[in-house]
Amino acid sequence: MPNRFTKMHGIGNDFVIVDWREDAGRTPNAARIAALADRHTGIGFDQLISIEPARDPSCEFYYGIWNADGSPSGQCGNGVRCVAAWLYRDGVIERDTDVRLESPSGPVTVRVLDESRVVVDMGEPDFDPASLPFAASALAATYTLDVVGERITFGAVSMGNPHAVVFDDDLADPRIDLLGPALTAHPAFPLGVNVGFAQRLGPDRLRLRVHERGSGWTRACGTGACAAAAVAQSLGMAAPVVNVELPGGTLTIEWHGPGHTLWMTGPAAFVFEGEV
Numbered sequence: 423m424p425n426r427f428t429k430m431h432g433i434g435n436d437f438v439i440v441d442w443r444e445d446a447g448r449t450p451n452a453a454r455i456a457a458l459a460d461r462h463t464g465i466g467f468d469q470l471i472s473i474e475p476a477r478d479p480s481c482e483f484y485y486g487i488w489n490a491d492g493s494p495s496g497q498c499g500n501g502v503r504c505v506a507a508w509l510y511r512d513g514v515i516e517r518d519t520d521v522r523l524e525s526p527s528g529p530v531t532v533r534v535l536d537e538s539r540v541v542v543d544m545g546e547p548d549f550d551p552a553s554l555p556f557a558a559s560a561l562a563a564t565y566t567l568d569v570v571g572e573r574i575t576f577g578a579v580s581m582g583n584p585h586a587v588v589f590d591d592d593l594a595d596p597r598i599d600l601l602g603p604a605l606t607a608h609p610a611f612p613l614g615v616n617v618g619f620a621q622r623l624g625p626d627r628l629r630l631r632v633h634e635r636g637s638g639w640t641r642a643c644g645t646g647a648c649a650a651a652a653v654a655q656s657l658g659m660a661a662p663v664v665n666v667e668l669p670g671g672t673l674t675i676e677w678h679g680p681g682h683t684l685w686m687t688g689p690a691a692f693v694f695e696g697e698v
């Protein structure tokens with residue numbers, strides 16, 4: 423790990439960003455990441471994010487993503503907004519301009535509106551079985567699993583990382599505190615899964631809590647908001663533009679259905695610079 427880092431967050435989903443543009447392809451040690459992620463004895467973060475030279479020549483930069491337990495991920499919606507704001511503050515990308523960035527799961531396009539607000543073209547939600555770590559099937563499909571004594575119905579989609587979305591009318595119900603970790607670790611998902619619990623508040627409003635694979639309950643999950651909106655829309659429960667209200671704040675998700683990419687708009691905030 424290099425010594426210098428930037429602490430950032432996207433509506434309370436917090437990150438340590440490290441600049442590895444001169445030092446690409448590092449694979450940080452999982453135990454070291456977990457030690458640094460510890461909120462009592464480390465820096466504390468939900469994800470570590472590296473900024474590196476792009477491998478794909480059509481992209482400007484690559485970003486790597488590791489969860490608080492040291493496990494890697496393919497995508498991070500709140501994180502990519504922070505990466506874009508970081509690159510803008512560094513002077514290497516401009517505002518109001520589309521910039522292609524490379525995530526571990528492929529390119530996304532960011533547009534910095536100002537240092538604290540970013541729009542991201544997250545690509546097309548993927549309901550294809552091959553991209554999900556269990557036997558999913560198609561758009562508008564739901565699945566059932568028996569978890570902690572309950573039969574749970576959920577939708578599934580990949581946003582570059584796997585998501586299960588469960589609709590529930592009471593997100594404060596204590597059974598959700600048990601269902602989140604149990605579903606994330608369910609054997610049906612051999613690679614784990616991010617689990618969103620979504621409450622429909624209207625055709626353009628969802629409330630959402632996410633239990634993240636590798637990081638636990640977070641104040642917000644950007645790809646989780648994209649997944650919840652995409653599943654809600656695929657089931658005919660939501661309009662093309664949906665405000666997703668998470669414990670840490672609100673993201674706006676726009677998706678016009680199959681054949682279209684999905685757009686996420688939300689804030690990115692700097693917290694402090696540090697050195698370990």
Ligand SMILES: N[C@@H](CCC[C@H](N)C(=O)O)C(=O)O
Pocket residue numbers: 435468469487489494495496497498499500501583584616634635636637640642643644645646
């Ligand atoms: N917080 C993120 C998602 C981070 C990765 C996730 N926990 C996984 O393992 O796939 C977001 O904002 O999307």
